[in-house]
Amino acid sequence: MVPTPVRSRAPLTKLARQAFAWHRPLMLCAGVLAVFVLVSTVGLLVDDRFVGGTPVWMKPLKFGISFLLYAVTLAWLASVCRRGRRFAWWVGTVLAAGVAVEFAVITFQAARGVASHFNVATPFDARLYSIMGQTAMVLAVANLLFLVPLMFNRFADSATRWSARLGLLVAFGGMFEASLMTRPRDEQVAALKSGVGTLSGAHSVGVADGGPGLPGVGWSTGGGDLRIGHFVGLHAMQVLPLVAVLLGMLATRYAVLRSERIRLGLTLVASAGYTGLGVLLTWQAMRGQPLLRPDGLTLAALGALVGAVALAAALILAGGRRRRSALQPALS
Template identity: 30%
Template sequence: MVLLPDLARSWTGGRRVERVAYAVGAVLLLAGVVHFGVFLVDGGPWEGPVSWRKPTTFGLSFGLTLITVTWVSARVRMGDRARRTAVGLLTAASVVEVALISAQAWRRVPSHFNSTSGADRAISLTLAAGGAAIVVSAAVLLVAAFRKDAVDAPDMRLAVRAGLVLFVVALAVGAAMIARGTIAVRSGDPGHTTAGVLKLAHAVAMHAILVLPALSWLLAFTRWTPLARLRVVQLALVGHLVLTVVVGVESAVGVNPLEAPAVADVGAGLGLFLLGVAVLLACYGVRRFPRRDI
């Protein structure tokens, strides 16, 4: 199986800033797993502003996102300075976000929308600054990806560009979550409840940067023509867009996906179905039509 050696080359052949990002991402993933273990031992609520859920999910999400975005950026032609800026900012911001959220969990105080003390206000402001750094990182990558000949293969080009666009959409949703929560707190309402309704939309859009390029990478191990591979990625993109729109509308109007109307369920089901078909096609292609030159 040539898939694992190819992934290993991302480390052995990676630039220094990329290897650092991969290592940091692995540590963040481990931090998420450790905090889940703490939750299993310590107990307590899973939801709410003070719980072990936040360091668990933030560690896992930031670790996975950092590794994914770094891996994707390695497939984009850009200058060394731009690459160091984009990957370096994302790495630093990921560490800061997970570290501060974890620290607040251990202190048993909310990490967001918390101005109880000077330290809490400073942490909230630092978390916001970390979010701004991630936006700058994403903007640098997005501009580079849309330059001519930034990515060779048509299917990977579409996957990277669409994934980064949806990544920026996810960041915009995250900013909207912070804004809504801040307004709610000033009105005397719990900020985490108001902001939390957008969590699913944020997550679905965020992980397109993983799903689409990973699918294109898998298709590269088939003997299918570039056009055939592009069609599979397009199918997956349509599915992801449908799912993102449905979940986004549900979140915007405050509808629980488990209690959504039938039309929303059909839309979400269609999106998942198209994504599933694309993944199955890629797996089928690797199995039945593997490349002979690798």
């Protein structure tokens, strides 16, 4: 009897090794983040402390997952850069270091049972918050610099290339939007001047931080929340490439999508619509309006955005069908 060969190296293991080679510092960072996502999950189960009305380990868990996706996405982008490869490697390394610093402060403060963001209760807390702010600026600039090698590299199809480039650009906008949260509120300025202030900045508008929020994410249900637009902007790096991938998958079923030009056009429309959604959500939050209780003006703006995106997509598809129909006689 011939023994059945043992699959000692599973395809998943091989894929993991290949992914680790994309950009070692970023993938190492992602591995550490994955471990701390598990640690934070355990912390939620065994630690009953709360900070600002939220379980103390919720913030490290949310940021750990978000940073993990961010690091893996950047590592993949670094791997497709043939031109400017060394530049992309260094920018990616700076981003990995920045993510590590941000997450280390968040986790350290959570372990202490105190807030990481907006916390100026003591000189030590204020210094850590300052470090986070400076690191965030470095991350934003480095994120934008990553666009340079991406613009000079041809990888995959045009829809995927532009979805990745635009994803980085929209993510930069999401990072910039976070600066709206760092501005101290009037009452905080007064408290800080009187020497009793402990906070400088907030993510809620119209209500105090720490109030009722949506399950899991904690976004305010009583007022506006600037974290929503920030979240949408940051994850454009994952959402927009997924749109391009989905269009490519649908091309096997729908003939009109087999045109790379059509897929590119739809990807650009989706990118514009996604950007508009992020701006709309930020505008809604700045008006002190909860996500799930939009007023008529917000609904009208959302309707106009959805209508514009749907119309643009329909025009692109219609044009593609007309061109395909015109080519049929020549092909037959």
